[in-house]
Every structure is written in structure tokens, then in C-alpha cells.
Amino acid sequence: MKSRKEKSLVTACALTWFGHACGASMATGRLAVQYCSSHGPIGLLGAVIVWIVTVGFAWIIMEYGRLIQADTYHDAVNTIYWPHPVVGKVMNAVWDITILYSTIVVSGTCIAGSGALLESAFDVNYYLGMLIFVALMLIIFLSGGTILKKLGGISTPMLILLFVMCIAIITMGWDNLKLVLAGQMNSQLEAGRGTLGAMFNDAVTYGMTQSGFVATGIVYSRQFKSRSETNRACALGFLFGCTSMVMCTLAALAWFPTINADNLPYLTILQQLNGVPGSIFRGIYYIVLYIAYTSTSGSLMLGCISRYKLLLGKFIKKESVCTAILIVFILCSSTIIGSLGLKAIVDKGYKLLGSVRSWTWFYPLIILGPISIHRVSKILKETGSISFAAKLDRSEQA
Numbered sequence: 001m002k003s004r005k006e007k008s009l010v011t012a013c014a015l016t017w018f019g020h021a022c023g024a025s026m027a028t029g030r031l032a033v034q035y036c037s038s039h040g041p042i043g044l045l046g047a048v049i050v051w052i053v054t055v056g057f058a059w060i061i062m063e064y065g066r067l068i069q070a071d072t073y074h075d076a077v078n079t080i081y082w083p084h085p086v087v088g089k090v091m092n093a094v095w096d097i098t099i100l101y102s103t104i105v106v107s108g109t110c111i112a113g114s115g116a117l118l119e120s121a122f123d124v125n126y127y128l129g130m131l132i133f134v135a136l137m138l139i140i141f142l143s144g145g146t147i148l149k150k151l152g153g154i155s156t157p158m159l160i161l162l163f164v165m166c167i168a169i170i171t172m173g174w175d176n177l178k179l180v181l182a183g184q185m186n187s188q189l190e191a192g193r194g195t196l197g198a199m200f201n202d203a204v205t206y207g208m209t210q211s212g213f214v215a216t217g218i219v220y221s222r223q224f225k226s227r228s229e230t231n232r233a234c235a236l237g238f239l240f241g242c243t244s245m246v247m248c249t250l251a252a253l254a255w256f257p258t259i260n261a262d263n264l265p266y267l268t269i270l271q272q273l274n275g276v277p278g279s280i281f282r283g284i285y286y287i288v289l290y291i292a293y294t295s296t297s298g299s300l301m302l303g304c305i306s307r308y309k310l311l312l313g314k315f316i317k318k319e320s321v322c323t324a325i326l327i328v329f330i331l332c333s334s335t336i337i338g339s340l341g342l343k344a345i346v347d348k349g350y351k352l353l354g355s356v357r358s359w360t361w362f363y364p365l366i367i368l369g370p371i372s373i374h375r376v377s378k379i380l381k382e383t384g385s386i387s388f389a390a391k392l393d394r395s396e397q398a
Contacts, residue, residue, distance in 0.1 A: 010229055013220040014236030019155035019295025020213045021054075021241050026162060026248045027292035028113060029265035031350070035206040036245070037252035038260060039199040040189050041181050046203040047249040051242035053207030057362050059234045060369035061214040062221035066230055067376045068386060069222055072307045073099070073215045080372045081364065094360050096307065098353075102212045103304040103330055105349040108337030110293035115338065116263050117289055121282070130338050134331045136290075137297055141327050158291040159240060161284050166247040168281050169269050173254030180253045188257045205354030208362055210241075215303025301330055 026032065035050070036043035065076045077095045078088040111130045118129030170177060179185055192198055217233075224230055252265060259265040270282050309322040316322050337349070379386050 009220065009223055010233045011236060013217065013233040014240055015155035015159070016216065016220070016295070016299055017058075017213050017233075017237040018159060018240040018244065019292065020216065020299040021210050022155075022158060022162065022244070022288075022292040022296060026244055027158075027289045028263075028267075029248060029252050029259070030263065031206065031209075032245070032248040032252045033260055033262075033265055034350075035202040036249040037256055038190065038193050039202070040186050040194045040256070041183060041253070042194065042196065042199050043249050043253065044246060046199045046206075047245040048242055049200060049203035050207045050210065050245055051238050053204055053362065054210045054213075054241065055234050055238045057207070057211050057365065058214050058217055058237070059230060060365055060373065062217045062224075062234070063227060063230045064369065064373050064376065065218040066221040066224045066227075067373065067380065070218050071222065072310065073218050073303065074307050074310070076218060081368050082372075091360075098356055098360065099212065099215055099304055099307065102209075102353050102357075103300045104333045104337055105353060106209075106212065106300055107297040107330060107334035109349070110297040111331075111334050111338035113264075113289065113293055117267070117286065120264060120267060121286065127339070130335055133290075133293060134335055136294065137301070137331060138327065140294065140298060141301065142324065154291050155295055158288055158295065159244065161288045162244060162292075163247060165266065165270075165281060165284050165288060166251040168273075169251040169266060170247075170254045172269065172272070173251075176256070177250065177254035180256050185256060204358060204362070205351060208354040208357035209350050211357055211361060212300055212303070215307065216299045217303075219302065219306060297334075301327065304330065 032047075036046045039046060061073070061076055061080070064070075064080050065073070068075060068079070070076045073095060074092055077092050081087050081091050111133050114133035115126040115129035118124035118132065119126045124132075176185075186194060220233065221230060224233070251269075252259070255265070255269055259268050262268045266285060267282070270278065270285055272278075273281055305323055305326045308326055309319060312322040312325065313319065316325070376386060
């Protein structure tokens with residue numbers, strides 16, 4: 001019988017993971033349209049591949065991080081490609097730049113989404129809507145308490161409400177969904193869409209945009225006591241994420257292709273509901289979206305801060321000051337990116353992010369990662385300890 005604490009940690013990891021992925025992708029429908037439903041019926045297969053890619057990659061990093069007791073992703077990257085100091089330094093530089101870029105771009109998406117939502121729904125000035133979200137994130141990170149518990153706690157109601165919202169959207173567009181799934185709307189597909197190759201390429205790209213959770217996942221996995229806990233966390237992460245992604249893709253397909261060009265596709269659909277039902281479901285949408293933006297931006301910032309405060313700590317000794325400086329820097333940079341608009345960020349920023357991660361993270365580590373896990377497992381079995389990675393002096397790592 002597993003302890004309640006172990007179950008709680010594993011579940012919290014999976015829920016935080018779902019919250020990380022939910023932001024601009026699931027809650028708005030924008031990325032579901034961009035990378036899945038735009039391919040027609042086979043977009044449903046793409047939604048599954050997205051999470052096979054995401055979870056497979058995350059398992060490798062999190063399990064390796066657990067074995068070496070990594071404090072941050074830096075500890076894992078230092079030796080997972082190969083235990084050589086030059087390789088570690090080069091790949092850590094690549095990861096540091098990519099993590100910082102992804103945190104700013106994805107947080108920028110959340111900030112832009114807040115501006116677009118408040119402007120569309122409540123006629124609030126777009127830039128004021130962005131600043132409201134920035135203020136909310138500052139309150140969450142500077143109010144004290146455990147951020148991991150906050151992020152995991154808000155994901156459960158978000159998961160439930162997202163399903164309720166998707167069911168409503170699918171029901172409203174049921175007749176159109178049947179036509180789409182039967183292939184009768186394939187003539188509406190854009191050029192280059194709808195093929196297995198294009199769908200797979202988009203699914204891998206999208207999966208890599210979601211892989212940034214590993215920076216936060218390592219904060220969890222270092223607390224896991226066995227491989228079975230890593231397995232359970234990844235299984236739950238796949239269950240929550242993949243099921244939700246399929247539901248969101250079905251919701252987008254139910255209104256294909258009329259909402260393909262919208263910044264906030266689900267809001268456009270729900271605005272067609274009148275009376276009390278319309279008010280209720282739009283209220284659900286607003287709640288889901290804001291929780292999603294908060295959890296996505298929050299989990300990314302947590303992973304980024306856990307690494308960069310080690311670097312900043314070389315010059316500023318007080319940890320709380322380092323954290324505050326990093327939060328302000330990330331949010332200010334993200335706000336500048338957010339001013340470009342949600343659709344522009346999703347179309348350009350996410351594609352670049354997914355492409356970079358595919359060739360520097362995913363493809364090398366699906367081969368080298370399992371080899372490194374085997375190597376470290378063998379060392380631990382034979383000697384009971386390891387002499388590299390997380391065991392290195394922190395001043396050397398920074």
C-alpha cells in the first residue's frame with residue numbers, strides 16, 4: 001500500500017503538468033486548431049501523438065533526474081547526453097537559452113490571451129488586460145507558500161470545467177462534427193494539411209512546445225522514491241493531457257472550419273449561446289482560461305526560476321531577492337512579447353520553439369536518454385552512489 005503522501009505527490013505532479021499544458025492550447029482552442037483540427041479527422045490521431053511525444057520525453061528526463069537526485073534540469077542535462085564536462089556545458093547553455101525563451105514566449109501567450117479575453121468579453125483595454133494578469137502572477141509568486149501546491153490545487157477544477165465546456169461545444173456542433181469525421185469536409189482543408197506526414201510533423205512540434213514541463217517536473221521527480229512513482233506520474237499526466245487534448249480537438253472539429261481563424265475559437269462559439277445557458281458556459285470559459293493561463297505561466301516560471309536563481313545567487317545572496325528579480329524580469333519580457341498578439345505568438349513563436357526543442361532535446365535524447373538511465377541505474381546498483389551530476393559542487397555548475 002502506497003502512502004497517502006506518495007500518492008498526493010504523484011497526483012499533484014500530473015495535475016500541475018496538465019495545468020502547464022492547458023494554457024493557450026487547450027483552454028482557448030487556438031493551438032488545438034493550429035496543430036490538430038486543421039488536419040481534419042486525422043487531427044484526432046495527432047492529439048494522441050502530441051502526448052505520446054510529450055510524456056515519452058518527460059519520462060526520460062524525470063526518471064534520470066530522480067536517479068541522480070537533480071535539483072534542477074541543469075543537473076540532468078549536465079550528464080544525460082554524455083558524462084563529459086564539455087558536452088554538459090554546451091548542452092546546458094542550449095537548454096538555458098531554450099528554457100528562458102520558452103518561458104518568456106509561453107508566458108507572453110498567457111498575457112496576450114488575458115488581454116484578448118478581457119477585451120473581447122468585457123471591453124477592457126487590451127494592454128490593461130495584460131497588466132491585470134501580470135499583477136495576478138506577481139501576487140501568486142510573492143505571497144509566500146508552496147507554489148507547487150498552489151499550481152496542483154487549481155488544476156483539478158480546471159480539468160473538470162474544461163470537460164464540461166468541451167461537451168457543450170461538441171453538442172452545439174454535433175451535426176457538423178459528424179460530417180467532418182466522415183471526411184465530407186476534407187475539401188475545406190488548407191493546402192498542405194490533412195496528410196499523415198503533415199499531421200505527424202505538427203504533432204511532434206506541438207509535443208515539443210509542451211515538453212517545457214520537464215523543468216518543473218524535475219522539481220517533483222527528485223522527491224520520488226522509485227521508478228514506479230515516475231511511471232505513475234507520467235501515466236496520470238498522459239491520461240489527463242491526452243484525454244483533454246482529444247476532447248479539445250473534437251470541440252474544434254465540431255466547428256470546422258468556421259472558427260479556424262479566430263484568436264479565441266471557443267469564446268466565439270460560446271458567444272452564440274443566448275440567455276442563462278450562454279452566461280453560464282461563458283462564465284465557465286472565463287474561469288477555465290484564467291486558471292489555465294495562471295498554471296501554465298506559473299509552472300514555467302517555477303522551473304526557470306529554480307535554475308536561474310542559482311546563477312543570480314553568485315551575485316545576490318538573498319534567495320527571495322533573486323526570485324523577485326527573476327519574476328519581474330520574466331513578466332516584463334513576456335508582456336513585451338504579449339503585445340505582438342496571441343495569434344502571431346502561436347503561429348511563429350511556438351513553431352520555432354517546437355523545432356528547436358525537437359532537434360536539440362527530443363531526437364538526441366530518445367536515444368541517449370535511455371542509455372544514460374541504464375548507465376546510472378547500473379552504477380547505483382553496483383556502488384549505491386554516483387559521483388557526477390547532482391553531486392557536483394554547485395559553484396561549478398553555476
